[in-house]
Amino acid sequence: MSVQETVAAVLGGQVGYEDGLDLLTVTPAAEVDPVLTRALFEAVARAVNRGWQPAELHRAVARRGDPGQAALVVDALAAHVRGFAARAVDPRWRAQAAELDARAWWGADDDYPAQVVRRRRTDRIALIDAFLGALRVLAGLPPIDVLIPPPGRVARATPVPGNEAMLNRVRALLAKAEATTFPAEAEAFSAKAQELISRHSLDAALVGAGDTEVVPFARRIGVDHPYESEKASLLDAVARANRCQVVWSPEFGFATVFGFDADVDAVDLLHASLLVQAHRAMARDEPPGGKAGxxxxxxxxxxxxxxYAVRIGERLAAADQSALTQSADTNALLPVLASREAQVRQAREQAFPRTVRGRGFRVDNEDGWESGREAANRATLR
Incomplete structure (x- = not known):
C-alpha cells in the first residue's frame, strides 16, 4: 500500500488510526513527507473554497483537534495564499491570515515536515500524528456560506457612507470604556458609543430606503471557551438590540450574525468590548476559588x-428605542425598519432553513446573577 493510499484509508476508516500511524512512521521520510504536505495543503485549500475563513478554520481545528494541528493549518493557509496576487485576495481574508501570523517561513514544500520538527522541537511520530489528526478534522468540516470571498474571488465592496469614520469614533470610545477603572466613566464612554451607533444606523436606514441593491449582510463571530453558551447569549442580546439576528453553531465555536452592514459592524464592536468589561467585573466580584469552591x-x-447578558439586552433595547423616539423622521423610519427586519429574517431563514430555538438558561447562583446585572448597570450602554 502506498503512502497516499494509507493516508486515504486512515481518513476513510478502512485502516485504524494507530495502525496507520505505525505504518507511516516506519516508512522512509522521503516517501511520507511530500504526501502529507500535499494532503494538508490541498485539504485546507478545499475548506477555504467551501466558505471557511482563516480564523474559523484555525478555531475549528484547535477545538476539535489540538493547538499543534491548528499550527499546521496556519502554515497551510500561508501556502494557499502565496499563490495569489495581492489584488486577488480580499483585504478581510488577508487580515485574518495576518492575525494568525500565516506566512510561508519554510523552504521547499517537500521538506516542510522536517523543517517543522526542527522549528517546533517536536519528534517525528508526534508530527505525523498531528498531520493525520488535522486531516481528519478537516475532512469532517462541512461546506458553509461564503461570507468573505476566498483568494481568487474578490467581491466588489459597497461602502457605507461615513461608516468607517463612525466606527473609528466608536472604537476610541469603547477603548476608553475598557481602560478606565471608574464605572461612571465607563458608562459615559459606552453610552456615547451607543448614541453614535443608533444615530448612524437610523440615518443609514433612511438613506438606503430606496436602494434595492442594499441587502442584509452576514458575519461569523467566534465565541471561545469557557462559558461559550453564556457568551453567545450576550452576543444575541447585543444583536437583537441592533436589529440583527443570530444563529449559534456550538459545534464550530462561532455564531452567524445577520443584519445590515452598519448594524453588524456595531454588534461586532460592542460584543467584543462588553466581553472585556464583563470579564473585568466578574474577576473583581467572584468568590475565591480553590478545590472546595x-x-x-x-x-x-x-x-x-x-x-449580565439579560441586563445588557434591556439597556441596549431601551437606548435604541430612545434614539428612534427622538428622531425627527420617526414616521418615515418605522416602515423602513419593518422592511429591513423582514429582509434580515429572510436572509437568516435562507441560510439556515432548519434551526432549533436554544433552551433557556438555568441560574443556580443568585449572587452571580445579581452581580452580573449590577456590572451591566455600571459599565455598559444606556
Missing amino acids: RSRLKSFRQSFLIG
Missing part, C-alpha cells in the same frame, strides 16, 4: 454572564 465559582460565573 471550584463548583461554586463555576456556577457564579455562569450566572454572572447570564445576568
Whole structure:
C-alpha cells in the first residue's frame, strides 16, 4: 500500500488510526513527507473554497483537534495564499491570515515536515500524528456560506457612507470604556458609543430606503471557551438590540450574525468590548476559588454572564428605542425598519432553513446573577 493510499484509508476508516500511524512512521521520510504536505495543503485549500475563513478554520481545528494541528493549518493557509496576487485576495481574508501570523517561513514544500520538527522541537511520530489528526478534522468540516470571498474571488465592496469614520469614533470610545477603572466613566464612554451607533444606523436606514441593491449582510463571530453558551447569549442580546439576528453553531465555536452592514459592524464592536468589561467585573466580584469552591465559582460565573447578558439586552433595547423616539423622521423610519427586519429574517431563514430555538438558561447562583446585572448597570450602554 502506498503512502497516499494509507493516508486515504486512515481518513476513510478502512485502516485504524494507530495502525496507520505505525505504518507511516516506519516508512522512509522521503516517501511520507511530500504526501502529507500535499494532503494538508490541498485539504485546507478545499475548506477555504467551501466558505471557511482563516480564523474559523484555525478555531475549528484547535477545538476539535489540538493547538499543534491548528499550527499546521496556519502554515497551510500561508501556502494557499502565496499563490495569489495581492489584488486577488480580499483585504478581510488577508487580515485574518495576518492575525494568525500565516506566512510561508519554510523552504521547499517537500521538506516542510522536517523543517517543522526542527522549528517546533517536536519528534517525528508526534508530527505525523498531528498531520493525520488535522486531516481528519478537516475532512469532517462541512461546506458553509461564503461570507468573505476566498483568494481568487474578490467581491466588489459597497461602502457605507461615513461608516468607517463612525466606527473609528466608536472604537476610541469603547477603548476608553475598557481602560478606565471608574464605572461612571465607563458608562459615559459606552453610552456615547451607543448614541453614535443608533444615530448612524437610523440615518443609514433612511438613506438606503430606496436602494434595492442594499441587502442584509452576514458575519461569523467566534465565541471561545469557557462559558461559550453564556457568551453567545450576550452576543444575541447585543444583536437583537441592533436589529440583527443570530444563529449559534456550538459545534464550530462561532455564531452567524445577520443584519445590515452598519448594524453588524456595531454588534461586532460592542460584543467584543462588553466581553472585556464583563470579564473585568466578574474577576473583581467572584468568590475565591480553590478545590472546595471550584463548583461554586463555576456556577457564579455562569450566572454572572447570564445576568449580565439579560441586563445588557434591556439597556441596549431601551437606548435604541430612545434614539428612534427622538428622531425627527420617526414616521418615515418605522416602515423602513419593518422592511429591513423582514429582509434580515429572510436572509437568516435562507441560510439556515432548519434551526432549533436554544433552551433557556438555568441560574443556580443568585449572587452571580445579581452581580452580573449590577456590572451591566455600571459599565455598559444606556
